[in-house]
Amino acid sequence: MRKRLLALVALPLLAQAPDNDLARLRAAFAQPSPELAQLRQLCDGIGGRVTGSPAFTRALKWGVDGFKAAGLQAKVEPFPLVNGWTAAPPRIRIEGPMGFSPLATSWGWSPPCAGTFRILDGGDGSDAAMKTLGTSAKGAFIYLASEPMTTPEALFGEYTTTARQSAVAKALGAKGLIVQSTRVRKLLYRHLDPRCDDGRVADLVEIQIAREDGARLGRLLKDRPVQAEIRMPNRVSGPVQAGNVIAEIPGTDLKDEVVLIGAHLDSWELGTGALDNGCNAAMVVEIARLFKAANLHPRRTIRFALFGGEEEGMLGSKAYVKAHRAELDRIRAVVIYDEGLGKVSGFSLGGRPEWRPILDAALAPEGDGAPKAHTDDAFVGTDNYDFLVEGVPTLIANQDWTNYLPNYHAESDTFDKVDAGALRRQTHEAAILMWGLANAPALLSRQTRAQVEALIQATGLAPQMKTFGMWDGWADSSRGRK
Ligand SMILES: [Zn+2]
Structure with a gap:
């Protein structure tokens, strides 16, 4: 008082x-x-x-x-x-008959990438689906399909899921991931691999592909092997x-x-x-x-x-x-x-x-x-x-x-x-x-x-x-x- x-x-x-x-x-x-x-x-x-x-x-x-x-x-x-880190929009050209150029964006703090790569079908991204790729995944990109996101719980789930998927892809020796956007009508968003917070650059190339273009790529992968030219000149400054x-x-x-x-x-x-x-x-x-x-x-x-x-x-x-x-x-x-x-x-x-x-x-x-x-x-x-x-x-x-x-x-x-x-x-x-x-x-x-x-x-x-x-x-x- x-x-x-x-x-x-x-x-x-x-x-x-x-x-x-x-x-x-x-x-x-x-x-x-x-x-x-x-x-x-x-x-x-x-x-x-x-x-x-x-x-x-x-x-x-x-x-x-x-x-x-x-x-x-x-x-x-x-x-x-x-x-x-500065993003550069990826330019992807799927080669061959029925090839196309999908709309895509980098995940946050993905390293840059340039070259021609095989793309493999990683299905729904479950451990089982990814592991069937075995040694063929070495040096390739793995395409992963996703479910549309409509709830906050599903959004939080994306982080858990992608932390696991990127770790599995890395263990398989893959060059990178191409993950289907969870948003419809080609909406793109910046996602970050939870394994690379603190400004650490990801240990593999991580790309998000527009939902509809991902579905098209998924259908193509069922028909034939797919190769793509991928250029994504992201800049990492130190x-x-x-x-x-x-x-x-x-x-x-x-x-x-x-x-x-x-x-x-x-x-x-x-x-x-x-x-x-x-x-x-x-x-x-x-x-x-x-x-x-x-x-x-x-x-x-x-x-x-x-x-x-x-x-x-x-x-x-x-x-x-x-x-x-x-x-x-x-x-x-x-x-x-x-x-x-x-x-x-x-x-x-x-x-x-x-x-x-x-x-x-x-x-x-x-x-x-x-x-x-x-x-x-x-x-x-x-x-x-x-x-x-x-x-x-x-x-x-x-x-x-x-x-x-x-x-x-x-x-x-x-x-x-x-x-x-x-x-x-x-x-x-x-x-x-x-x-x-x-x-x-x-x-x-x-x-x-x-x-x-x-x-x-x-x-x-x-x-x-x-x-x-x-x-x-x-x-x-x-x-x-x-
Ligand atoms: Zn916020």
């Missing part, structure tokens, strides 16, 4: 009732906002922004400039990427610098405690990263602007993070956690948005159901529309991961995927997919949440290694960590709570 009174004397703004703060926040929100124009600049002006590319560097400047225009100090915290953009509003009486809201700034580049994840990067900048415009002074420090390298294995948040390890005890909440602009149904509590009363109280000013269907799960998939395994309390917005799923990492993830009203509603809700967390009477504490261990068991996180190559880091304590 005494400490609180002292703080009130030093900082008269704290004497204002919380309702007054919210009224000022709402008044600021009602004013014209640069949010949509900033998002358009990121998508149309800068475009797709693969980590380590010149476009990504321009996006870092966009972030710093956005926070500065809002009246905050902002800086880039650099981290290295093992390799920069080590490059990437970075995170970090800004903050210092707290008052609890300024040593930090609540962080983050979204990744990088994107794939077939589209322009509007839903994944430009909209949420713009939202994070806008929330900072609203708090400054409303002249709000939170009890806890609010930190704003635009992470790089998310698409290559959450590299920016991983680097952030490593660089800020000494202050992780003081980071009391990490809130991540990475599912576009579909309505938020609730938050993934990262395996900590004790979040519920705190979260519901923070969201209470949203009234009946507040997201309430929180989930106790924990998953590998976005920038909360390294905080989670360090025992830091995390929240991820669970959103409606109706618009997000069909455009995921695809050519179609462009600014025209942004619902301007949904962007404003989501920004309002997230601002209320961050304000509530920054001023909450109490938040959760950091977990010990034993508690994180128990959480991993209770949530079934371990198999996902293994698929994405994160288990060893946890097991040998090089990544996660010591």
